[in-house]
Amino acid sequence: MHKCVLLCGVGGQGTVLASKLLQAAAEAKGIGVLSAETIGMAQRGGSVFSHLKMGDDIYSPLIGRSEADIILGFEPGETVRMLPYLRKDGVVIVSKRPVMPVTAALMGSDYNGDAMIDYLKSKVDKVIVVDTDKAIEDLGSAKVLNIVLLGAALESGALDITKDEIKEVIKKRVKPQFVELNMRAIDYIKKE
Amino acid sequence: MHKEILMGNEAIALGAIAAGVNVVSGYPGTPSTEVLETVAKRKTEDIYVEWSVNEKAGLEVAAGAAYAGGRALVTMKQVGLNVATDPLMSLEYVGIKGGLVLLVADDPGPISSQTEQDTRTFGMYSKVPVFDPSTVEEAYHMIGEAFELSEKYGTPVILRSTTRVSHGYASIEIKDEAEYYKNKPDGFIKDTGRWVIFPRLAYNNHKKIEERNASLKDEFSDYKRNFIVEATGDKVSSKKGIATHGISYTYTMENINPDNSPKLLKVSTPFPFPEKLAVEFLTGLDEVLCIEELDPVIERALIYVCGKYGLNVKIKGKLTGDVATSGENSVDSVKAYLAGFFGEKSDSEDTFDISDAPALPVRPPVLCAGCPHRASFYAVKQAMKGKKAVFSGDIGCYTLGNAKPLDMTDTCLCMGAGFTIPQGIGKVEPDTYLFGFVGDSTFFASGITGVVNAYYNQANITLCILDNSTTAMTGHQPHPGTGRTMMGEIVEKVSIEKVLKAIGLTVVETVDPLDNKNATLTVKRVADEPGVKAIIFKSPCVALFKPEACAGIDSEKCIKCKKCINEIGCPAIAIVEGQVTIDTSLCTGCGLCAGICPVGAISTERNGGGKNA
Incomplete structure (x- = not known):
């Protein structure tokens, strides 16, 4: 039995930290963890991903197609790009806010984030869209988008990790002055 | 023992520390860089660590340490091994006393490299034994085993990893500091018959090396990380087997049903090849698929074994077109190879098809944003407008200067070639303005010899040193121009300007590339000087400081x-x-755009004062 999580976005959005927190929480529970992430050239405004596998009988740190139980999408277009990795009955958590490619002004681009969200909804049964701008306004910080998305993923119940377990990890890993903000961020998305 | 979540490269570093390494050297290069950085971060007090000026220097430093009985590790990426080839080829003949391991990280894909060369093949060529781990945990243990083998046989040993092993993470059991092996070197003992390479020594040692490698084939056949997994279920009666290695082994295991799995050979020491184990594996099989990345090393070795032992087994893989000859494998590509080999159907209909997605x-x-390289390239571009000019680039962030609209990198070959390629072009095309762009770290690594060559051989070229005070591409490592060492010392910097002047250059100008007007005028003036001349574009990498300013656009003035x-x-x-508009979260206030605006609509203000329209 194992769970596969794919985190994706654009370099600099905090996918790596979110992945690290999940790993640490799994590790603390004694669950085996393997992961892999983009390092190097692609980090400069490029598409980035983290693959995370938790459980037994796992060998490769990379996930295969239709293997992910959940995609944590930090950006709508990047989430669509990674959709082939999701199980047909998997869950998508996605941030609503598009990140324009850095070359958009130069090359011309009709990239539309809402069209990507609509496309995701047309394909996947379980899509949770996080209103990023509202979350940032409510929380008063743009730096914890990764934690908001992580909270939504835990809330969905698709992972064997609880919010309390992640909170313990945050308390250990995040600077004391930011713990309270992170706690609010993890609880931001609640079941309706 | 305790558990930690570690990156492959961190595990290799901790494995080396636990194995009593005394000296660690290397040159940064993706995907190898984190090994040395982790040693610096987690080392015990008695370990010496340095970023060497290049891989050749790094290996020679490590060799010296090993001559004196120290355990030494030298780290590099696969193309770095090319730079270290000269000492490695001879070192294999001379041998070492303390264990010496080369950590060489290969880059299938390639993801951030010039070549898809395979260090397993390099091991064969240089006669150096190679270990090839599949997982983070295996890499941790293998580096210790590599040190033991190295010391036992007095030979350098290569631990070769690939991107997905080096950059993968796993939670593994590692040793506590109290459990570390302590190597106490007994020092360098003079013996010219041993340490001075002469033809006679090379002849004698060549013979010994071949004998040793022949016996290592047997020793490796019993090595626990080379093993056969017996078939299960229906596959027991099948006469088809799989041979694999490295990360591809994990992709294979992900795709195998443990209750119906084929006979499998995992090769962890591709050279010398575990021949006896291979014979045992091949016996009873009709057909074998070799699932490898980069070169068909196992495939060729198995074909050889079949010929040598008269085994009638069909060996398939890259040479037969059953596995891709280039690029990296994945869980999915291996799934398809296995399905093709066993004639089973691949269940692709269960995958989301995004061919109908919006673009x-x-x-x-x-x-x-704010990168000083952009400003440097722009200044040269402006200065050479309408003139016949060729721009040779080099390895680093500035290779990205090739992208439009800058389009300022006409050639890029390897470290240091930015200064030497244009010299050759100039001998064929003397009426062209020739520019070589080399970064500061690359200048020290292999740029200086090219300057000497240009100066002495009467080239006519403008050398542009893009000095951003760091090794930016690989994650900001110090180099001789930064005045910091990996041991934490603050030391005298090596001055690029003084080096150039000492070679004999009389025109050496240092400019701030962000002062576009002055930089452009300087390029115009210097390019027309005869002979070899240099411009040092000096401005720090934007990742090294917090921006103190931001640009803003007056929307009323902007004419779009x-x-x-x-x-x-x-x-x-x-x-x-x-x-x-200007994205205030990215802008560093470099001001390059403000100077370009024909109507003066862009201004920079200090401390995030950018007013977006």
Whole structure:
């Protein structure tokens, strides 16, 4: 039995930290963890991903197609790009806010984030869209988008990790002055 | 023992520390860099660690340490091994006393390299034994085993990893500090018959090396990390087997049903090849598929074994077109190889098909907003407008200067070639302005010899040193121009300007590339000087400091000519709802765009004062 999580976005959005927190929480529970992430050239405004596998009988740190139980999408277009990795009955958590490619002004681009969200909804049964701008306004910080998305993923119940377990990890890993903000961020998305 | 979540490269570093390494050297290069950085971070007090000026220097430092009985580790990426080839080829003949391991990280794909060369093949060529781990945990244990083998046989040993092993993470059991092996070197003992390479020594030792490698084939056949997995279920009666290695072993295991799995050979020491184990594996099989990345090393070795032992087994893989000859494997590509080999159906209909998705954004790597390299390239471009000029680039962030709209990298070959390629072009095309662009770290690594060559051999070239005070591409490592060492010392910097002047150059100008007017004028003036001349474009990498300013656009003044966008391609300038705007979260206030605006609509203000329209 194992769970596969794919985190994706654009370099600099905090996918790596979110992945690290999940790993640490799994590790603390004694669950085996393997992961892999983009390092190097692609980090400069490029598409980035983290693959995370938790459980037994796992060998490769990379996930295969239709293997992910959940995609944590930090950006709508990047989430669509990674959709082939999701199980047909998997869950998508996605941030609503598009990140324009850095070359958009130069090359011309009709990239539309809402069209990507609509496309995701047309394909996947379980899509949770996080209103990023509202979350940032409510929380008063743009730096914890990764934690908001992580909270939504835990809330969905698709992972064997609880919010309390992640909170313990945050308390250990995040600077004391930011713990309270992170706690609010993890609880931001609640079941309706 | 305790558990930790570690990156493969961190595990290798901790494995080396636990194995009593005394000296660690290397040169940064993806995907190897984190090994040395982790040693520096987690080392015990008695370990010496340095970023060497290049891989050749790194290996020679490590060799000296090993001559004196120390355990030494030298780290590099696969193309770095090319630079270290000269000492490695001879070192294999001379041998060592203390264990010496080369950590060489290969880059299938390639993801951030010039070549897809396979260090397993390099091991064969240099006669150096090679270990090839599949997982983070295996890499941790293997480096200790590599040190033991190295010391036992007095030979350097290569631990070869690949991107997915080096950059993968796993939670593994590692030793506590109290459990570390302590190596106490007994020092360098003079013996010219041993340490001075002469033809006679080379002849004698060559013979010994061949004998040793022949016996290592047997020793490796019993090595626990080379093993056969017996078939299960229906596959027991099948006469088809799989041979694999490295990360591809994990992809294979992911795709195998443990209750119906084929006979499998995992090869962890591709050289010398575990021949006896291979014979045992091949016996009873008709057909074998070799699932490998990069070169068909196992495939060739098995074909050889079949010939040598008269085994009638069909060996398939890259040479037969059953496995891709280039690029990296994945869980999915291996799934398809296995399905093809066993004639089973691949269940692709269960995968989301996104061929009907709206056009996805393209995100090519670009120079950062505010990157001084952009300004340097732009100054040269402006100065050479309308003139016949060739721009030779080199390895580093500035290779990205090739992207439009800058389009300022006409050639890029390997470290240091930015200064030497244009010299050759000039011998064929003397009426062309020739420019060589080399970064500061690359200048020290292999640029200096090219300058000497140009100066002495009467080239006519403008050398542009892009000095951003760091090794930016690989994650900001110090180099001789930074005045910091990996041991934490603050030391005298090596001055690029003084080096150039000492070689004999009389025209050596240092400019601030962000002062575009002056930089452009300087390029114009210097390029027309005869012979070899240099311009040092000096401005720190934007990742090294917090921006103190930000640009803003006066929307009333802006005439939407988009000159700022089309001239420099800065990622901080975008068009939002028809207005040219500046992304304040990216802008560093470098001011390059302000100087370009024909109507003076862009201004920079200190401390995030940018007013977006």
